[in-house]
Amino acid sequence: MSGDLEIHRFPTRVEGAFVNAYLVETESSVIAVDGLLTVSAAREMRAGLDRLGKPLGAVLVTQSHPDHYAGLAEVVAGSDVPIVAPQGVIDTISADDAIKDQIIGPMFGDEWPAQRVFPNTPIRDGESLTFDDVKFTVIDLGPSESPHDSPWVVGDDEKIVFLGDQIYDHQHCYLADGFYAEWLANIGQLRARFPDDAVFHIGHGGPVGSEMWEWQRGYIELFVDTVSNADWSEPEQAKATVVAEMKAYEPSDELQFLMELSIEPIAAKLGLVAPTA
Numbered sequence: 016m017s018g019d020l021e022i023h024r025f026p027t028r029v030e031g032a033f034v035n036a037y038l039v040e041t042e043s044s045v046i047a048v049d050g051l052l053t054v055s056a057a058r059e060m061r062a063g064l065d066r067l068g069k070p071l072g073a074v075l076v077t078q079s080h081p082d083h084y085a086g087l088a089e090v091v092a093g094s095d096v097p098i099v100a101p102q103g104v105i106d107t108i109s110a111d112d113a114i115k116d117q118i119i120g121p122m123f124g125d126e127w128p129a130q131r132v133f134p135n136t137p138i139r140d141g142e143s144l145t146f147d148d149v150k151f152t153v154i155d156l157g158p159s160e161s162p163h164d165s166p167w168v169v170g171d172d173e174k175i176v177f178l179g180d181q182i183y184d185h186q187h188c189y190l191a192d193g194f195y196a197e198w199l200a201n202i203g204q205l206r207a208r209f210p211d212d213a214v215f216h217i218g219h220g221g222p223v224g225s226e227m228w229e230w231q232r233g234y235i236e237l238f239v240d241t242v243s244n245a246d247w248s249e250p251e252q253a254k255a256t257v258v259a260e261m262k263a264y265e266p267s268d269e270l271q272f273l274m275e276l277s278i279e280p281i282a283a284k285l286g287l288v289a290p291t292a
């Protein structure tokens with residue numbers, strides 16, 4: 016049984032669909048899922064929380080990249096709520112935040128949260144938290160789209176899923192962390208787990224349904240194949256070939272920079288070019 020809930024997505028404008036987080040309103044509380052990237056988006060989410068007028072019960076984090084936690088200081092300011100994630104997500108964020116600060120800070124300027132709070136409450140795979148009658152169960156995936164991912168499932172029928180970035184909604188994908196084999200294996204397990212009519216609330220765009228598993232699997236496989244088959248004696252030409260092939264698969268321009276950022280790291284992982292950093 017899952018109780019009544021209403022899902023509010025932030026930011027409310029879908030422009031760019033750069034990154035989403037959610038407030039899940041139950042009868043007497045609000046649960047946040049992720050915390051956005053920019054100061055202004057996180058403030059909009061906090062204003063939305065204040066408007067709902069119910070106490071924030073917890074924050075649930077779906078993965079270890081900064082676009083899912085960096086704005087949390089704004090969202091939780093003045094409260095002492097548990098920010099919940101598997102230990103692997105907590106450890107990854109603790110280890111990687113300083114370097115992300117150096118890379119992303121200059122890209123976003125004042126919109127990059129100067130103060131960032133991390134998940135503070137570990138949870139184990141398959142454990143649940145319940146607010147009113149609404150049960151949230153974590154799946155500790157380990158490495159997948161990011162170095163550590165943790166979708167959250169609502170109720171026992173598992174028809175509402177906060178999937179993080181396991182599926183992108185017809186946008187270009189970030190593969191630079193190199194865990195494409197793990198991601199593909201996780202897709203195989205997750206698509207078998209959920210009912211056909213499940214609704215996936217995701218990190219960028221959406222919501223989407225089960226039909227997007229096949230698109231996502233195809234995107235990752237094509238990307239790895241195309242990087243593998245490119246002629247890396249001409250690196251610029253190789254990169255252009257990969258971009259052209261991926262644009263043929265997914266014509267959208269959205270988040271194309273994430274795909275472009277992923278080409279060299281995957282080529283390095285495959286031993287086709289020397290690692291850069």
Ligand SMILES: [Zn+2]
Nearest residue numbers: 080082180218
């Ligand atoms: Zn993301």
